[in-house]
Amino acid sequence: MTIAQIMFMAFVGLTLLITFYAAKKNTGASAYFAAGRSITGWQNGLAVAGDYMSAASFLGISGMICFSGYDGFMYSVGFLVAYITVLLIVAEPLRNAGKYTMADLLAYRLKPRPVRALASLSTLIVSTIYMIAQMVGAGGIIERLIGIEFAPAVIGVGVLMLVYVVFGGMLATTWVQIIKALLLIAGALLLSFLVLKFHHFSFTEFFNSVSKADYGGSAEPKNLMQPGLKYGVAAAGPWGPLDLISLCLGLVLGTAGLPHILVRFYTVPDAKTARSSVVWAMAIIGLFYIMTTFFGFGAATILKKELITTAAGKPDINMVAPILAGHLGGPYFFAFISAVAFATILAVVAGLTMSASASFAHDFFSNVIHHGKANRPGAELIVARVTAFCVGAVSIAIAIYLGPSVNTAFLVGLAFAVAASANLPVIIFSVFWKRFNTSGAVAGLSAGLISAIVLILLSPNGLFGKTGAIFPLENPGIVSIPIGFIAAWLGTILTARDPEAEAKFAELTVRAHTGLGAEKATSH
Amino acid sequence: MSEKTPVNWEKLEEKPEFRALMARKKAFIIPATIFFLIYYLALPILVGYWPDLMKQKVWGEVNIAYVFALSQFFMAWIMAFIYVRVAAKWDKAAAEVIHGHH
Numbered sequence: 174m175t176i177a178q179i180m181f182m183a184f185v186g187l188t189l190l191i192t193f194y195a196a197k198k199n200t201g202a203s204a205y206f207a208a209g210r211s212i213t214g215w216q217n218g219l220a221v222a223g224d225y226m227s228a229a230s231f232l233g234i235s236g237m238i239c240f241s242g243y244d245g246f247m248y249s250v251g252f253l254v255a256y257i258t259v260l261l262i263v264a265e266p267l268r269n270a271g272k273y274t275m276a277d278l279l280a281y282r283l284k285p286r287p288v289r290a291l292a293s294l295s296t297l298i299v300s301t302i303y304m305i306a307q308m309v310g311a312g313g314i315i316e317r318l319i320g321i322e323f324a325p326a327v328i329g330v331g332v333l334m335l336v337y338v339v340f341g342g343m344l345a346t347t348w349v350q351i352i353k354a355l356l357l358i359a360g361a362l363l364l365s366f367l368v369l370k371f372h373h374f375s376f377t378e379f380f381n382s383v384s385k386a387d388y389g390g391s392a393e394p395k396n397l398m399q400p401g402l403k404y405g406v407a408a409a410g411p412w413g414p415l416d417l418i419s420l421c422l423g424l425v426l427g428t429a430g431l432p433h434i435l436v437r438f439y440t441v442p443d444a445k446t447a448r449s450s451v452v453w454a455m456a457i458i459g460l461f462y463i464m465t466t467f468f469g470f471g472a473a474t475i476l477k478k479e480l481i482t483t484a485a486g487k488p489d490i491n492m493v494a495p496i497l498a499g500h501l502g503g504p505y506f507f508a509f510i511s512a513v514a515f516a517t518i519l520a521v522v523a524g525l526t527m528s529a530s531a532s533f534a535h536d537f538f539s540n541v542i543h544h545g546k547a548n549r550p551g552a553e554l555i556v557a558r559v560t561a562f563c564v565g566a567v568s569i570a571i572a573i574y575l576g577p578s579v580n581t582a583f584l585v586g587l588a589f590a591v592a593a594s595a596n597l598p599v600i601i602f603s604v605f606w607k608r609f610n611t612s613g614a615v616a617g618l619s620a621g622l623i624s625a626i627v628l629i630l631l632s633p634n635g636l637f638g639k640t641g642a643i644f645p646l647e648n649p650g651i652v653s654i655p656i657g658f659i660a661a662w663l664g665t666i667l668t669a670r671d672p673e674a675e676a677k678f679a680e681l682t683v684r685a686h687t688g689l690g691a692e693k694a695t696s697h
Numbered sequence: 698m699s700e701k702t703p704v705n706w707e708k709l710e711e712k713p714e715f716r717a718l719m720a721r722k723k724a725f726i727i728p729a730t731i732f733f734l735i736y737y738l739a740l741p742i743l744v745g746y747w748p749d750l751m752k753q754k755v756w757g758e759v760n761i762a763y764v765f766a767l768s769q770f771f772m773a774w775i776m777a778f779i780y781v782r783v784a785a786k787w788d789k790a791a792a793e794v795i796h797g798h799h
Contacts, residue, residue, distance in 0.1 A: 384758035400744040414745025421741040679710035687791040
């Protein structure tokens, strides 16, 4: 066995042990879906960070900064700033007025069946797309790092994720995410330290070599500090700058509509803890993404180009960070960073499966099919576990069908765009706009969902490729987000006022802003 | 909150203390949101349409574009710090509004 394989096994063993203990504590829906609402602020902060910093961001952004310089760093900025939206607008009202899912807040004062059905559909779509992206990335990376072939690697990740979610529920998922966040920060700190050591701990020397990045002397020097290498007019044509703005808009507004991030705020005892957990998450996420400066740019100054390009001469974006680790820290550090990448993938897919299955069981099964009336005790939990299994199986099958060559950045972009265009407008209007009604919610959710998906299919990444694209931008946010907001607004003002929804606005406002009657912690 | 004595939500919502709390919240959250969105979106707009300005060097090889991007991290952290300070005051006001309803 290689060192990397031993480290993988150690991580898997530890997380299975956690799942075993979590399974014993899983008695009832609140324990299973929301970890008994007993997670503390710093723990949930780490878990949010662990749920959020995906393999795409660790491996993908390192590679993008290494090859596209400054423009890749723009992703790092957006991923942190997005949390201000979460902190200021979404986290506390959601915790105060909801129970298990994003739809709890949306359906609070509107007609529950249509709103929950659509919100659940949107949750399933966002989570499945995001998960396929992670699975495809995972399969490719594991194939390279520990020598397991693509299909068995994807199946292995899927089975492990299902064990965490089905047996350990939210509690096990939370601890897998916490451990992963700590490992990822440790790996990023060590990698940044080694890069700075290479440059004699001099920022002047570091930035000088970034401005003349020559891939260890193997390529023409290129100034990676300059913006525009990916989205500039020279590189991307006249639509490039607008595409960058559209990307940024999707990032900054999409995070607050990602169901797997939102459900994390139900795991803490109250809104105040939800607030402090966002702050913890912002500290950790910010620290991590600032460090992408060192290992992203650093790779371009240290690694020879042959090391980080494929046999066909194309940039090997996802392998930059592990190869840099091996180059600077030897085989043990390479193994460690590989194990961190593996832990990263598992923690994110577990969080996605958890939110998808909770939404189907709680929103669709209990509230749409059974009208919210009490069904057989424990039925919701059984449905959630079966859904987790189905979502996992479908994602594994699609990931294997698409194969390692599919563009994962495109899938992640689509998930953010749907979250920003369909979910966020309806969340904001239902909390802050009294007149908002069911037709508005249905219009906003459907128009946001459809416009984001259709625009992506017509984009250069979509059905017709770069040459036949009907929509010129790769990122649909700048068009689909306004469509989501306008549809929700028009759907409301063009239809009759809903006295019931407006009457319940008082209740929702008081609950959301004072925490009166909020779900309490159940286990200690 | 007990099941026997249902809360009169409308009455609570009409309380001057609650209305004052909501006014204070809006007076902070709306300008803060507008500010951070403008500050953040200024980055891709300037980088995309005024690249020559953003390429100007301020310290060694470090240019305005990088300094502005880095400043976004500190903007986010400072915003979070201010929000937590302000929200702690709201918590007290909220506790007074629902006093006697637990």
